[in-house]
Amino acid sequence: MKQLLNNIIVILSVILVLFGCTRSDEYYRDYLKNGEIYYPGRIDSLSIIPGDRKAVLRFRMTTDPKIQTIKAFVRNSLSPNQTVLTFPVTQGDYGKIKEYALDNLEEATYTIDIRTFASEKDSSRAVTASQFIYGQSYISTLTNRSFLKFAGPDATVNVPYAVFAREPNLPRLGNFYPMQFTEVNYVTTIGDTVTVRITPYEEVAQMGGIKNPSIIKYRTVYKPTPTVIDYFYTPYKEVSYPK
Numbered sequence: 656m657k658q659l660l661n662n663i664i665v666i667l668s669v670i671l672v673l674f675g676c677t678r679s680d681e682y683y684r685d686y687l688k689n690g691e692i693y694y695p696g697r698i699d700s701l702s703i704i705p706g707d708r709k710a711v712l713r714f715r716m717t718t719d720p721k722i723q724t725i726k727a728f729v730r731n732s733l734s735p736n737q738t739v740l741t742f743p744v745t746q747g748d749y750g751k752i753k754e755y756a757l758d759n760l761e762e763a764t765y766t767i768d769i770r771t772f773a774s775e776k777d778s779s780r781a782v783t784a785s786q787f788i789y790g791q792s793y794i795s796t797l798t799n800r801s802f803l804k805f806a807g808p809d810a811t812v813n814v815p816y817a818v819f820a821r822e823p824n825l826p827r828l829g830n831f832y833p834m835q836f837t838e839v840n841y842v843t844t845i846g847d848t849v850t851v852r853i854t855p856y857e858e859v860a861q862m863g864g865i866k867n868p869s870i871i872k873y874r875t876v877y878k879p880t881p882t883v884i885d886y887f888y889t890p891y892k893e894v895s896y897p898k
Contacts, residue, residue: 697717697769701767709788711754711756716749722771725772727755763788789883799889800855814862838875839853839872842865849864872893
């Protein structure tokens with residue numbers, strides 16, 4: 656009886672060992688029967704550099720030599736529609752920084768998914784970036800710098816000059832400030848048009864050789880962010896010289 660019990664235990668142990676030795680991929684045969692999933696190499700460092708109703712799409716191209724095309728899936732916050740842009744890939748593109756201009760955009764937040772394609776069906780996982788694109792609504796919020804008076808020549812400045820209001824709360828010089836400069840246009844005594852630019856840290860625009868009497872025009876120029884690719888301008892204002 657004891658011998659029979661021992662034999663039963665041995666048989667059960669062998670059965671357990673056989674089940675334990677089943678190949679692990681047997682459990683995943685249905686998942687692997689079509690082979691491993693291949694994902695082409697993705698682009699890197701994607702950014703959307705904004706401008707005035709346009710942008711630059713910038714990224715580093717993958718080094719995957721199988722890539723044939725790049726597709727950009729473009730959406731914006733004003734529309735449910737999606738635009739697909741296709742860019743060919745050449746032999747010299749791999750691993751390089753690529754830039755593509757995007758024109759005729761709306762003033763809205765854009766979201767762009769980038770996928771690389773090794774074939775019609777083999778695409779990489781998406782790389783996504785979002786960015787607000789500026790336009791007329793932003794421009795309408797900009798204010799021209801305040802003109803104060805004409806002065807000079809005097810002991811300080813030996814030519815006539817226009818004086819503008821001091822900008823409040825300026826950051827330390829060298830830090831970003833949206834107001835970039837003020838442009839002053841005037842006509843000289845020989846009929847030339849001269850443009851003088853002064854920064855927000857300057858209050859005086861010198862106007863050597865200005866025709867008297869004449870009209871000066873001035874406007875103020877902005878950038879909403881340091882990397883934006885365009886300047887944004889207020890409308891011109893005119894002042895009679897001498898006032």
